[in-house]
Amino acid sequence: MTPSPTCDGLRLSGITAGHPGRRTPVLEDLELEVADGELLALLGPSGCGKTTTVQVASGLLPPSRGTVELGGSDVTRTPPERRRTAVVFQQPLLLPHLTAVDNVAFPARVAGLGRREARIKAHEHLQHLGVDTLADRYPRQLSGGQAQRVALARALAARPRVLLLDEPFSALDTGLRHQMRDLLSAVQRELRLTTLLVTHDQAEAAAVADAVAVMHDGRILQRGAPAELYARPASRTVARFLGCHTALPGTVTQRGRFRCALGDLALPAAVGHRGPGWLVVRPESITPGDGEDSVPAVARTARPEGAFTALTADTAAGAVHALLPPGPHPSADEPIRLRLPLAHRWVVADSP
Numbered sequence: 001m002t003p004s005p006t007c008d009g010l011r012l013s014g015i016t017a018g019h020p021g022r023r024t025p026v027l028e029d030l031e032l033e034v035a036d037g038e039l040l041a042l043l044g045p046s047g048c049g050k051t052t053t054v055q056v057a058s059g060l061l062p063p064s065r066g067t068v069e070l071g072g073s074d075v076t077r078t079p080p081e082r083r084r085t086a087v088v089f090q091q092p093l094l095l096p097h098l099t100a101v102d103n104v105a106f107p108a109r110v111a112g113l114g115r116r117e118a119r120i121k122a123h124e125h126l127q128h129l130g131v132d133t134l135a136d137r138y139p140r141q142l143s144g145g146q147a148q149r150v151a152l153a154r155a156l157a158a159r160p161r162v163l164l165l166d167e168p169f170s171a172l173d174t175g176l177r178h179q180m181r182d183l184l185s186a187v188q189r190e191l192r193l194t195t196l197l198v199t200h201d202q203a204e205a206a207a208v209a210d211a212v213a214v215m216h217d218g219r220i221l222q223r224g225a226p227a228e229l230y231a232r233p234a235s236r237t238v239a240r241f242l243g244c245h246t247a248l249p250g251t252v253t254q255r256g257r258f259r260c261a262l263g264d265l266a267l268p269a270a271v272g273h274r275g276p277g278w279l280v281v282r283p284e285s286i287t288p289g290d291g292e293d294s295v296p297a298v299a300r301t302a303r304p305e306g307a308f309t310a311l312t313a314d315t316a317a318g319a320v321h322a323l324l325p326p327g328p329h330p331s332a333d334e335p336i337r338l339r340l341p342l343a344h345r346w347v348v349a350d351s352p
């Protein structure tokens with residue numbers, strides 16, 4: 001990834017950081033940029049260093065190497081309270097002895113604004129997030145979703161340069177999560193705030209983010225628009241993390257041809273990979289049926305996944321995983337043909 005010469009958003013360059021008591025750093029030479037006004041989702045498995053990245057960006061954890069820039073200024077040594085970043089965590093962390101409106105007014109009060117003015121502003125933010133009717137309630141009188149809206153209102157009230165959201169919706173139930181995603185998208189569209197959203201949910205990342213960065217073992221493996229990462233993952237790890245579990249070993253013998261245990265398969269012209277690699281195909285693009293693009297398989301398992309059916313089938317080259325829409329689906333041990341549409345074939349190397 002070549003960094004742009006200037007960044008008006010958030011930029012972490014060459015960051016190495018760890019935690020006291022840990023022998024090895026969590027982040028090593030991390031490069032991450034969130035452009036001005038962009039919502040970037042930082043996606044990665046548990047323990048890969050997402051929260052540590054947020055801590056470094058917010059100033060809660062000083063890196064041992066590297067720089068943090070905000071709005072084009074180096075803030076590596078600037079204390080958290082002077083960075084103009086606001087963080088929303090998985091838990092709302094509202095002050096229990098203050099009402100919702102006073103929680104939201106708190107940052108402005110700390111910044112020196114009078115109580116009346118701070119409260120007027122706070123009401124505006126609560127209204128913006130659809131919870132002004134709850135202004136006089138204490139945190140213990142709010143549901144999880146309501147409290148998280150108040151926490152988001154408080155973060156916005158601080159008028160941050162950068163909003164850092166660390167798994168803000170993961171404690172909520174599915175319906176509420178979707179509502180909060182929509183709300184975040186709407187707020188983001190309106191305010192164009194530079195936002196880093198930490199999540200381990202690829203659907204959430206795809207739903208709200210302008211760009212996604214996939215993290216693994218403290219490094220960014222790939223960054224791009226969600227659709228680009230889905231269609232063209234850089235590695236098996238990225239593909240797997242984005243829900244694509246079909247990876248068939250073989251070799252790109254010449255442009256547009258992939259030789260594997262299933263024979264000589266066609267590839268789209270966009271595939272630039274050469275030599276040994278893995279054919280990956282997204283699960284929702286695979287369907288049972290006959291055609292030029294189909295391969296023989298034997299159905300192994302078909303289990304419900306929400307409204308869909310997750311089908312695993314064995315082929316001569318390995319297991320194929322499909323996500324089928326509602327309707328009849330193959331049963332175990334049934335010989336079938338599976339279509340692997342040409343446009344959805346992609347080849348990756350075996351590296352992370």
Ligand SMILES: Nc1ncnc2c1ncn2[C@@H]1O[C@H](COP(=O)(O)OP(=O)(O)OP(=O)(O)O)[C@@H](O)[C@H]1O
Nearest residue numbers: 019020022026045046047048049050051052053200
């Ligand atoms: N305060 C701490 N002291 C020591 N080690 C820590 C501390 N906080 C995190 N770690 C370790 O640092 C590594 C990265 O943790 P981090 O919380 O950044 O990961 P994460 O990607 O946010 O994970 P999750 O999705 O589970 O929240 C983990 O191995 C974790 O155990």
